Amino acid sequence: MNSYLDLIEAAIKKLQFKGHPKSLYDPANYMMSLGGKRIRPILTLMACKMFDGNIEKAMYPALAMEIFHNFSLVHDDFMDHAPLRRGKATVHTKWDVPTAILSGDLMLVLAYKVLSKSNDEKLADMLSLFNNTAIKVCEGQQLDMEFQHKNNISIQEYLDMIGLKTAALLAGCLKMGAVVAGASTKDAEYIYDFGYKLGISFQIQDDLLDSFGDAQTFGKSIGGDIVENKKTFLAIKARELATPAIRKKLDTLASETDYVRKVELILTIYEQLGIKHITKELSEKYYQDALKDLDSISTSDASKKELISLAEELLNRVR
């Protein structure tokens, strides 16, 4: 895993966007330098390797996916009024709002520019996959924004939203690697589906950890979603299962200003309703379904080991 990360980090360092005005390029380089696990480009490289492709040929497409991901973070952070990203100031905070919009736009174009560097007979296919993935991410973010002003979101609506916003990008990254390696259409679809289900499993578990995780391992403070009344899987499921009396209590707690009390009382309700168990089970179900898709791929079992390890790391599983 570390060797992939090293490859990606070295390539990002070499990338260094240069241009004028500096105020437009600095935020792009800043975002790319903030690090993170680089899951998305690693998925592209791993999928390429799995289908016995040339990893070097997958590097530009992998970088394009990572640049795209960072573009979406810049715009999302502004829309979410987030002050911090990976412990550092977000672009609209460190610079200003127009700079965040424009350097985000620039990054989206730069993602296409990097993708087109893989001057290859497969460019049209890669471009088409990239476009369709990017469109899904925009749709997912718009739904997420809409949900903030909407009550009674169903579990299905929620799953569709995280599918577009989170899972489609992971799936697209994997399929990108498959396309570069020249995998069959069927195999490319299987690896896409594997990534999509893995993404859903991951997001549901992320929701769970925000309420029931260990702050140290999770890396964020616990209960943040509850404090902000975020419509997570847990919150939606709880409203669905609650009796009228409990639902009323949840409504009242939404405006509770003593956050410690708020988190404590809502967690108690979640426990009563068995939310923790239900959430774990659904995340597990998506992961098992994902593994079935991986299993259907025509390559050897050995070729799939790396991806399974990465998936388990992503899901914070003890191996």
Next chain:
Amino acid sequence: MNSYLDLIEAAIKKLQFKGHPKSLYDPANYMMSLGGKRIRPILTLMACKMFDGNIEKAMYPALAMEIFHNFSLVHDDFMDHAPLRRGKATVHTKWDVPTAILSGDLMLVLAYKVLSKSNDEKLADMLSLFNNTAIKVCEGQQLDMEFQHKNNISIQEYLDMIGLKTAALLAGCLKMGAVVAGASTKDAEYIYDFGYKLGISFQIQDDLLDSFGDAQTFGKSIGGDIVENKKTFLAIKARELATPAIRKKLDTLASETDYVRKVELILTIYEQLGIKHITKELSEKYYQDALKDLDSISTSDASKKELISLAEELLNRVR
């Protein structure tokens, strides 16, 4: 000219972006339906025709340029706090800010998607031209934003900014048509330079008309730039030529709240300094230089007539 416009309008009508959520796609279709002169896609079609290319093959690239242009308007209008665009509410006003950001992002991706429909051996060249043009437009808009907080902008800085923000897109549209038609590299460069200089000429004249034009023909109210203290060619040139006493007067007038008085007094200063004449001359110089580039292109004089007519219409010249 009208036949090109009809072709473009028909193609835009057929385009109709469809997808979920509606709140993401409606603003994109709204922007595309607001009309305008469709100069950019017409330039692509005309350049293709001029080089004896197949106009049908140029349609997707032409539409991609128009979608890109509209994407940039959506984000610019938000950054400029503009309430109206072509007499209708801007996207961030009619919907909200996140919707303007996200539907703008979507339009940028859709521009690439439409471009990639021209499934052609020239896709890599078109993509590269599109990327480089889009990057320039982002750079130009960032410079324009920066200039708002900056004093003592030089004429050269101003020309570079409008070159990136306005002229590069017109130039890129023309070159796109040349690429589709398979023009020689040299001819493609000439038509790019023609478009670039035409764009500068146009923008300088647009600045002029905002202060000295006829409201009816110009289509906007006169003096808007002066009221907003916009750093136009006229304003920068006036500061450059002003004596210390007049410069002081201009500084004082910048905060004048009686707008009628403000416009009147600043126009008087412009007249004293001969700004109108200087501006006209520079616009004319760029137009003549543009025509020289057009003249250098290897096709027949007859093939260039349409483009010259369009250029003259753009520059509001009586033919």
